[in-house]
Amino acid sequence: MKIPCGKPVLRRPSTLMAGLAAALALAGCAGLAPRTPASADWLAAWGSAQLAQAPAAGAAPLRDVSLRQVVRTTVAGSALRVRVSNLFGHEPLVLGAASVALLQPGTEGGRPVLQAATLQPLRFDGQPGLTLAPGAEAWSDPVALALPRVADVAVQLHIVSAPAQATAHPGARISSWTLPGNHALAADWPDAAARDGWWHLAAVDVAGAAPQPVLVAIGDSITDGYGVAPGSYRRWTDALTRRLAAQGKVAAVVNTGIGGNRILQDGLGPRLMGRFDRDALARSGVTHVMLLEGVNDLGSSHRQRTTTPESRAALLAELQQGLAALAAQARGRGVCLFVGTVMPYGGSGYYQPQPENEADRQALNAWMREPGRFDGVVDFDALARDPARPSHLKRELDNDGLHPSMAGYQAMAEAFPVEWLDRRCNKQ
Numbered sequence: 451m452k453i454p455c456g457k458p459v460l461r462r463p464s465t466l467m468a469g470l471a472a473a474l475a476l477a478g479c480a481g482l483a484p485r486t487p488a489s490a491d492w493l494a495a496w497g498s499a500q501l502a503q504a505p506a507a508g509a510a511p512l513r514d515v516s517l518r519q520v521v522r523t524t525v526a527g528s529a530l531r532v533r534v535s536n537l538f539g540h541e542p543l544v545l546g547a548a549s550v551a552l553l554q555p556g557t558e559g560g561r562p563v564l565q566a567a568t569l570q571p572l573r574f575d576g577q578p579g580l581t582l583a584p585g586a587e588a589w590s591d592p593v594a595l596a597l598p599r600v601a602d603v604a605v606q607l608h609i610v611s612a613p614a615q616a617t618a619h620p621g622a623r624i625s626s627w628t629l630p631g632n633h634a635l636a637a638d639w640p641d642a643a644a645r646d647g648w649w650h651l652a653a654v655d656v657a658g659a660a661p662q663p664v665l666v667a668i669g670d671s672i673t674d675g676y677g678v679a680p681g682s683y684r685r686w687t688d689a690l691t692r693r694l695a696a697q698g699k700v701a702a703v704v705n706t707g708i709g710g711n712r713i714l715q716d717g718l719g720p721r722l723m724g725r726f727d728r729d730a731l732a733r734s735g736v737t738h739v740m741l742l743e744g745v746n747d748l749g750s751s752h753r754q755r756t757t758t759p760e761s762r763a764a765l766l767a768e769l770q771q772g773l774a775a776l777a778a779q780a781r782g783r784g785v786c787l788f789v790g791t792v793m794p795y796g797g798s799g800y801y802q803p804q805p806e807n808e809a810d811r812q813a814l815n816a817w818m819r820e821p822g823r824f825d826g827v828v829d830f831d832a833l834a835r836d837p838a839r840p841s842h843l844k845r846e847l848d849n850d851g852l853h854p855s856m857a858g859y860q861a862m863a864e865a866f867p868v869e870w871l872d873r874r875c876n877k878q
Contacts, residue, residue: 492531492655494664494733495523495597498648499706501719502538503618512612512649516633519605519626519648520553520562522683524691525702526599528658532572532590535652536582539613543582543650546608547634548572550593553602560681561644562627564604566637568595584613587652597656599695605651608634612650619648621674621709624681646680655734663701663871664735668726669742672793673707676853684856689863701871704733712746713772726776731783738871739780742790742830744769745852748811749801762810770817777824786875789824791815791831796841797851808841826870833865834858
């Protein structure tokens, strides 16, 4: 099956294995990721995974509105660039103007206050605005801006018109702010309204830093931070960023989790097999990927349907084949791939797993732990399972039987071996 390069293609294959083949074929398409200028060594400092978002009932697409979006970068440097996206739109995205600025310290979780002296316009090929065709993404021109190791940055876009189906990340766990009209070059937005999520914003890169590890954490709602209070920065990757900084370990951490994501099938967002290149391997300067998925594949396999030993064995084999294919894909790019074992979900009221589902989870984890399959395995199962009830999360780490609590996310960050970031994996 041949897929043309130059534009990401999402399609539902007639069979699962055709989907695996199509996803692997995408890895060879250089056009999937915007090109990095040869004159700069860019490092991914922030990113989010994009998915299609239909407008809420009765809501109109964004028109003539300014959108202030707050991101937390994790790389020090002297310049940045921003990637805007219309990946899932069916109509053009028209931007009239854009800017970036640093936030005042102490505004975390509340209404953002900009450091007005740092506000600078963004340009695209020298122009203040941009029209993005359906399926397209584009980098801004570089902007000189001194950034500390961890910085809260406001990206302001004046959206002249946007597609009815937005390219967005609803699970931002951070508020964005909207204001009618064009205020992209203004620092003061006193009447802005809060709106959770990120829209048409895919990445922020930083230049001017010394070469350093770039870790991309890709996964489902556990990576996306389900249960984290907006603006609190308590996802496990946020805790890992703080841990690295406290230890003086220089490394970028980029989170590309999607709630409900699955390895093999589309869900609330595109399947992992179809987005792995774009959301992990194509990030600027990526050296390591931490992958944690599988619980939604296992859990959804029996929801409102009857399974058989044969169907369960087939799913397990397909999950193993998919993960092995991703490992080969990463090695082909010289990127280290770490995986996390699937944590217990026996207390989940949503999936309500039975003993046979627990057996499948344990079988998948045992396969993951076999030496040589991946460049490292973080045994989140061993970390989080209750010794008295191995199919359940420990009470002190449990939020709802499926997701970790805030203490659970902190424990995950502490369990990640930071020395692994010193490893380099050669292309194979």
